[in-house]
Amino acid sequence: MKTEYISMTEENIDRQGIERAGEILRAGGLVAFPTETVYGLGGDALNPESSKKIYAAKGRPSDNPLIVHICRLEDTEAIAEKIPETYYRLAKAFWPGPLTIILNKSSRVPVETTGGLGTVAIRFPSNRIAHALIEAEGGFIAAPSANRSGRPSPTLAKYCREDLDGRVEMIIDGGQVGIGVESTIVDLTEGRPVILRPGRITKEMLDAELGSVDVDRTILSADSGIRPKAPGMKYRHYAPKGDLKIVCGSRDNVVAYINEAAAAAHAAGGKTGVIAAEDTCAMYRADSVKCAGSRQDEETVARELFRILREFDDENCTVMFSEAFDDSGIGMAVMNRLTKAAGHQIVDADAYRQKENGGVGV
Numbered sequence: 001m002k003t004e005y006i007s008m009t010e011e012n013i014d015r016q017g018i019e020r021a022g023e024i025l026r027a028g029g030l031v032a033f034p035t036e037t038v039y040g041l042g043g044d045a046l047n048p049e050s051s052k053k054i055y056a057a058k059g060r061p062s063d064n065p066l067i068v069h070i071c072r073l074e075d076t077e078a079i080a081e082k083i084p085e086t087y088y089r090l091a092k093a094f095w096p097g098p099l100t101i102i103l104n105k106s107s108r109v110p111v112e113t114t115g116g117l118g119t120v121a122i123r124f125p126s127n128r129i130a131h132a133l134i135e136a137e138g139g140f141i142a143a144p145s146a147n148r149s150g151r152p153s154p155t156l157a158k159y160c161r162e163d164l165d166g167r168v169e170m171i172i173d174g175g176q177v178g179i180g181v182e183s184t185i186v187d188l189t190e191g192r193p194v195i196l197r198p199g200r201i202t203k204e205m206l207d208a209e210l211g212s213v214d215v216d217r218t219i220l221s222a223d224s225g226i227r228p229k230a231p232g233m234k235y236r237h238y239a240p241k242g243d244l245k246i247v248c249g250s251r252d253n254v255v256a257y258i259n260e261a262a263a264a265a266h267a268a269g270g271k272t273g274v275i276a277a278e279d280t281c282a283m284y285r286a287d288s289v290k291c292a293g294s295r296q297d298e299e300t301v302a303r304e305l306f307r308i309l310r311e312f313d314d315e316n317c318t319v320m321f322s323e324a325f326d327d328s329g330i331g332m333a334v335m336n337r338l339t340k341a342a343g344h345q346i347v348d349a350d351a352y353r354q355k356e357n358g359g360v361g362v
Contacts, residue, residue, distance in 0.1 A: 001167065003165050003170065005157075005173065006020075006170065006172055007157075008129060013132055022138075025042060030042065031043075034130065034157070034177055035069075037181065037199070038180070039146040039153070039160050041054055041058065042069070042137070045068040045113050048113070051142055065119075066115070066142040068113065068122050069124070069125055071135050073091055075139050078139075079105065081104045082104045090186065090210070095124040095126075097125075097200075098201055100185040100197075101121070104119055105117075123183055129174045153238060155303070157171055159310050179302065180307070181302045184197060184198055185197040192214055193213040194216055195213055195214070196216050197219070198333040199330075200333070204329060238309065238338075240313050242313075243318065244309075244320040244342040245342055246324050246339065246342050247323060248349065249348055250349070251280065253350050254349045257349040257353070258274055262321060263285065265319035271317045271318050271319070272319050272321075273287065274286045274288070275290050275320070275321070276289060276322075276323050277301075287317065290304075292305060295325065301331075302330050325338070
């Protein structure tokens with residue numbers, strides 16, 4: 001398959017290109033496109049064969065649900081049943097935007113799109129290119145992130161090309177995305193709202209709107225063996241090709257541990273990388289040190305994270321370390337992605353240093 005590439009911006013949308021992309025989708029083909037979060041890999045959400053193609057193109061497990069993207073709130077009634085009042089409250093507060101809501105699905109949505117579940121994940125993106133494409137398709141695009149399964153999600157079209165060239169009919173280059181981590185996912189099918197995946201819409205923002213929401217216990221812990229209700233719950237995700245560890249603890253102990261471990265990895269023939277906040281970047285000694293931004297502005301950290309992981313792959317880094325970040329607000333999304341990228345490999349530098357000192361605290 002030869003993949004077609006077109007470019008546009010939200011301010012200057014190529015209407016002919018969008019119509020051609022819509023035709024591809026209506027015919028059962030696949031189109032990668034920008035959203036405000038990450039690039040998505042789109043297919044006709046109501047066509048089971050399109051959803052099968054998405055799973056095949058990504059190499060994605062077929063029990064990992066896809067998100068249905070809409071561009072009109074009233075279209076919800078065509079794909080969902082037993083819609084609670086809280087859905088419309090969340091839609092009014094946060095749509096268009098980076099929030100996905102899980103409802104009970106209608107019979108129009110094939111189980112191939114929902115990973116075999118009786119629920120459907122729905123999102124109304126704010127990116128104008130995405131909105132135009134959904135409208136051109138007819139209103140319902142199933143779209144996970146536009147990467148090979150398990151890889152870091154793409155925030156630039158060149159990474160869609162790297163993973164999907166020859167696997168999809170078209171890639172739309174809309175420039176770098178604005179947020180950098182996937183949408184927050186909230187489940188409304190179990191009574192009390194539950195966050196299944198953190199994102200730019202934070203728990204604090206949802207609490208302010210609904211009074212209180214729960215957080216799924218697997219968000220920052222090891223993956224459970226249960227069937228996933230939302231993308232990213234069960235499988236290793238967002239991972240670079242090399243080995244990544246997260247290092248937590250006091251600043252001095254984190255810096256010391258990473259520098260020692262990076263030196264040992266380098267001496268053993270590895271190429272090393274470090275992800276750090278701007279106040280500590282200069283303290284590290286590795287083949288590649290990446291500044292993720294300020295700890296006082298973790299939206300920047302979220303926006304840069306996947307790009308950094310991809311750059312480590314571009315640089316052939318084999319052993320990588322990341323500082324831990326605060327897990328409140330959007331920091332929860334950052335740590336969720338990092339933890340999964342690292343396969344839940346987390347080192348406590350304070351405990352390590354204490355052990356090195358014969359159990360004496362430092």
